[in-house]
Amino acid sequence: MAGDHVGDHDGPIQPPASFVEGANVTEDLREQFEREGPDAWSRAADTLDWSEPYDEVLRERDGALRWFDGGRLNASYNCVDRHLADRKNHVAIRWEGTTGESRTYTYLDLYHEVNEAAAGLRSLGVEAGDVVTLYMPVMPELPVVMLACARLGALHNVVFAGFSADELAERLDGTGSEYLVTCDGYYRRGTAVNQKNKADNARMAADHDVETVVVTRLDDDLYLSDDHVDYGELLDDHAGATVDPVERAADDPLFVIYTSGTTGEPDQVVHTTGGYLSYVTWTGESVLDIKPSDTYWCAADVAWITGHSYMVYAPLALGTTTLLYEGAPDQSEKDRLWELVERHRVDVFYTASTVVRAFVKWGEEHPAAHDLSSLRLLGTVGEPIDPRTWTWYREHVGGGDAPVVDTWWQTETGGILVSTLPAVDPMKPGAAGPPLPGHEVSVVDYTGDPVETGEPGHLAVTEPWPGMPRGLAEAAVADDWTYVTSDRAVVDGDGYVTFLGREDDTVAVGDTAYGPATLESAVIEVGGVAEAAVVESETAGEKAVAYVCTERDRQGDDALRARIENHVADRLGPTARFEAVIFTPELPKTHSGKIMRRLLSAIADGEEYGDTSALRNPETVGEIETVSRDD
Ligand code: WT7
Numbered sequence: 001m002a003g004d005h006v007g008d009h010d011g012p013i014q015p016p017a018s019f020v021e022g023a024n025v026t027e028d029l030r031e032q033f034e035r036e037g038p039d040a041w042s043r044a045a046d047t048l049d050w051s052e053p054y055d056e057v058l059r060e061r062d063g064a065l066r067w068f069d070g071g072r073l074n075a076s077y078n079c080v081d082r083h084l085a086d087r088k089n090h091v092a093i094r095w096e097g098t099t100g101e102s103r104t105y106t107y108l109d110l111y112h113e114v115n116e117a118a119a120g121l122r123s124l125g126v127e128a129g130d131v132v133t134l135y136m137p138v139m140p141e142l143p144v145v146m147l148a149c150a151r152l153g154a155l156h157n158v159v160f161a162g163f164s165a166d167e168l169a170e171r172l173d174g175t176g177s178e179y180l181v182t183c184d185g186y187y188r189r190g191t192a193v194n195q196k197n198k199a200d201n202a203r204m205a206a207d208h209d210v211e212t213v214v215v216t217r218l219d220d221d222l223y224l225s226d227d228h229v230d231y232g233e234l235l236d237d238h239a240g241a242t243v244d245p246v247e248r249a250a251d252d253p254l255f256v257i258y259t260s261g262t263t264g265e266p267d268q269v270v271h272t273t274g275g276y277l278s279y280v281t282w283t284g285e286s287v288l289d290i291k292p293s294d295t296y297w298c299a300a301d302v303a304w305i306t307g308h309s310y311m312v313y314a315p316l317a318l319g320t321t322t323l324l325y326e327g328a329p330d331q332s333e334k335d336r337l338w339e340l341v342e343r344h345r346v347d348v349f350y351t352a353s354t355v356v357r358a359f360v361k362w363g364e365e366h367p368a369a370h371d372l373s374s375l376r377l378l379g380t381v382g383e384p385i386d387p388r389t390w391t392w393y394r395e396h397v398g399g400g401d402a403p404v405v406d407t408w409w410q411t412e413t414g415g416i417l418v419s420t421l422p423a424v425d426p427m428k429p430g431a432a433g434p435p436l437p438g439h440e441v442s443v444v445d446y447t448g449d450p451v452e453t454g455e456p457g458h459l460a461v462t463e464p465w466p467g468m469p470r471g472l473a474e475a476a477v478a479d480d481w482t483y484v485t486s487d488r489a490v491v492d493g494d495g496y497v498t499f500l501g502r503e504d505d506t507v508a509v510g511d512t513a514y515g516p517a518t519l520e521s522a523v524i525e526v527g528g529v530a531e532a533a534v535v536e537s538e539t540a541g542e543k544a545v546a547y548v549c550t551e552r553d554r555q556g557d558d559a560l561r562a563r564i565e566n567h568v569a570d571r572l573g574p575t576a577r578f579e580a581v582i583f584t585p586e587l588p589k590t591h592s593g594k595i596m597r598r599l600l601s602a603i604a605d606g607e608e609y610g611d612t613s614a615l616r617n618p619e620t621v622g623e624i625e626t627v628s629r630d631d
Contacts, residue, residue: 003512003572004456004490004500012426016401019376023423025286029437041067041438044282044466045274048073048317049082051247054274058464064474066251067275067466074245075254075277076151079316080114081245083107087292091321094295095140096340098187098327103140107319110144112240117141117148119241120234124179124211128153128246131177131256133210135168135199137161137186138326141215141231142302143312145181146255153246155270156255160303161186161193162591164613165201172206174268175256180210181231183217189331192218196228250274253470257305259411260592270470271414277313279467280415284314287405287416287436289377289423294347297323298379299337299355304592305411306381310350314415329355335366338397342370349397350379352593353406354531356393361530363552364396372397377422379405382593384499386521387429408432408499410485414467417441418497430521431496439463443491444484456500456515459489488515505597507536509544510575516597519544522571526564528554533587534578535601539627543579545604547587547624556583580627586620588612600624 020026033040038058045054045068054071061069083090088108095103105113126132132149134156136142142158149156157175159168172180182199185192196214203210215231216222224230248254254273258266284290288310296315300306302324315322323344329337329351341349359367378398385393385406394404404427408418418441420426420433427433435441442450443457451457461483464476468483475481488500500515507514516534523532523546531549536542548564550556561581568576588596588603591614599621602609606626612618 003509003514003576004488004518012428014426015403015423018401019403020423024289024291025421026423028421028424033438038438038464041278041466044278045071047281047285048078048274048278050274051077054250060477063477064251064470065464065468065476066473067272068250068278071250071274072247073250073274073277074151074153074248075273075313076114076118076147077245078277079147079150079313080107080111083319084111087319090292090319092316093140093143093322093324094344095138095324096326097139098190098331105140110147113144113235114147114151115242116235116238116240117145118151118243119238120213120231121145121148121154121179122152122243123234123238124213124229126152126154126179128248130154130179131157131175132179132181133157133159133168133172133175133177135159135161135180135182135195136215137183137188137195137217138302138307138324139183139186139215139217140324141181141183143316143324146302146308146312147316150254150273151243151245153248153252155253158255158257158303158308160301160591161195162188162616165198165205167613168199168202169205171258172202172210173208176208178208178210179213181213181215183215184222185218186326187218189328248273251470251473255308257308257411260304260590260594269411271467272470272473275466275468275473276414277317279465280309280314281317283415283436284310284318286421287407287419288314288348288350288379290315290318290320290348292319295321295323295344295374296348297325297341297344297346297350299325299329299349299351301592305414306592309415329358330362334362335369338367338370338372341372341375345374347374348377348379349375350381352382353380353385353389354383354589354593354595356380356385357389357524357531359397360389360392361549361551364392367396373399375399375402377405378402379407381407381409383595384432384501384517384521385430386517386524388521388524390429403427406432408487408497412469412472412483413461413465414469417461417465428496431492431498433497434495435497439465441491441497442482443489444482448482448484453491453493456488456490458484458503459487459497459499460484505535507534507544508542509572509577512575514572518572519546519568519576522568523548523564525571526560526567528560529564531587533595533597533600535597535604537579537601537604537627539605541579545627546578546581547584547600547604548581549584549587582625582627584624586617586623588621588624589616590614591616
């Protein structure tokens with residue numbers, strides 16, 4: 001029996017008139033999609049400039065679905081060159097480093113450096129179809145080299161800078177990548193990391209030779225042996241060079257990226273030039289409401305799909321200013337992000353829901369200390385956001401009236417797939433929203449049959465979309481194709497999807513199976529609680545254990561424990577009892593900000609949890625208590 005249900009939302013919240021007035025998309029496009037079917041996706045293609053128009057929006061050819069088949073384009077042209085006529089002096093990238101430095105690139109600056117980098121890479125032998133691996137923190141050279149690859153028709157393969165030499169070597173081998181662009185080092189939470197050293201170890205471990213370019217981030221007098229190329233010298237050697245954008249077919253690959261592997265092994269995903277770029281640009285315009293005049297900020301790492309789609313490709317294709325921040329949200333002060341919002345008059349702010357829960361933990365005085373009135377729209381991604389955190393975000397960051405979009409998507413989907421359209425759809429805190437126009441989803445049981453409305457099951461996407469990766473475009477030619485995700489969800493009578501968590505994180509409480517989000521959301525409703533993770537513990541007899549972080553000024557004591565237990569029983573029924581409620585200063589999170597529930601479950605049972613290199617905060621693991629039989 002599954003106990004997840006919907007219906008606890010505090011009534012739908014209408015989009016505020018002040019927002020609707022200026023929004024990019026103010027009509028419900030669902031009708032248009034119903035009338036025209038997939039042809040309505042021409043809207044997405046129309047956000048781009050094509051050097052050769054496409055013949056058909058969607059067709060099947062040679063064993064795969066092809067979006068915008070026959071069309072040709074170049075992604076770097078769309079993100080850079082096409083803005084030169086109107087806005088060459090407009091800021092494209094505003095970068096803030098961790099040690100007080102900042103840099104600004106206008107679209108013209110970006111054009112020059114992307115061209116020189118493309119000419120430099122070409123001189124090293126990079127051609128269309130080659131894979132170039134990038135291994136850098138959030139610094140301007142990262143998007144510059146991504147766009148230089150795109151200009152040449154080469155695929156980038158961005159590897160998170162915090163990954164180890166082994167992880168880098170696996171990704172060099174897995175993609176057969178013969179080129180690597182890295183940096184000498186960078187500061188991670190104030191400590192200098194020798195990135196080049198890790199890159200060198202990976203090169204030695206790789207099964208083939210890897211030509212390596214090194215960008216200087218720390219040391220201007222860096223000595224490079226002659227089997228490295230200095231990025232600065234490479235640019236100097238090609239000063240003023242221009243490279244014609246290489247025309248790509250719509251479904252030629254744009255890049256390869258590995259899934260984050262929170263559950264299971266990381267997989268390669270290949271996104272296309274025309275389908276992916278149209279899809280992220282269209283969702284950036286319609287969901288994130290990005291306007292060219294905005295300062296837009298997605299606070300994430302460029303290495304994840306969130307960064308590819310909504311720090312680089314969508315904002316630059318739309319000609320806006322994208323703010324890139326190198327550090328962690330509390331590096332080095334807990335109001336660092338709000339100081340940046342105030343200083344740059346940020347219009348749209350998008351971040352992970354787990355980061356928002358950290359804001360709650362740190363306290364409302366931090367956003368309150370800054371003028372955040374420039375913020376027009378807020379977004380979250382990555383994990384479900386419970387109603388209490390959603391409301392806190394809108395209240396303390398969004399001035400009480402900014403719409404909040406809870407965007408569900410995956411590395412595989414390329415861009416946002418379930419979310420409200422901020423000027424069209426009412427918001428229901430806790431529910432991500434309906435599928436975007438053009439999409440259909442269904443909730444299915446483990447045999448693949450649809451369940452009743454209001455019943456939990458697995459979320460399945462049943463129609464193709466332009467941002468689908470190459471592998472899915474091939475699978476989708478089958479008659480009975482649907483894409484079943486590993487997420488559990490419930491759809492309500494209005495078609496709104498509430499996400500319950502990943503299927504392998506399901507927790508039994510009494511006789512009832514719950515998605516962790518349902519239980520955690522109930523715990524977070526208790527005053528004084530900032531974050532919670534509920535996992536199953538074997539020691540506790542396959543029962544649920546709640547790990548809880550309190551707000552900064554609150555004590556995790558027996559009184560609070562009792563309030564949590566009573567509230568959860570009120571919410572979910574008297575049999576909904578945790579075996580233990582354990583207070584902890586932090587929850588273990590992946591580099592991309594997801595709670596590592598499996599690891600937490602192993603910690604609860606005092607098991608060997610092995611390698612913690614996938615964690616952002618491995619130092620906290622030792623501080624987390626295990627479940628004792630007396631609890
Ligand atoms: C998984 C995908 C999407 C880009 C960042 C993560 C979870 C993502 C939400 C949301 C509930 C969410 C899902 C999904 N997820 N957004 N708004 N509500 N869950 O990409 O690393 O591929 O992770 O993140 O479980 O399957 P990813």
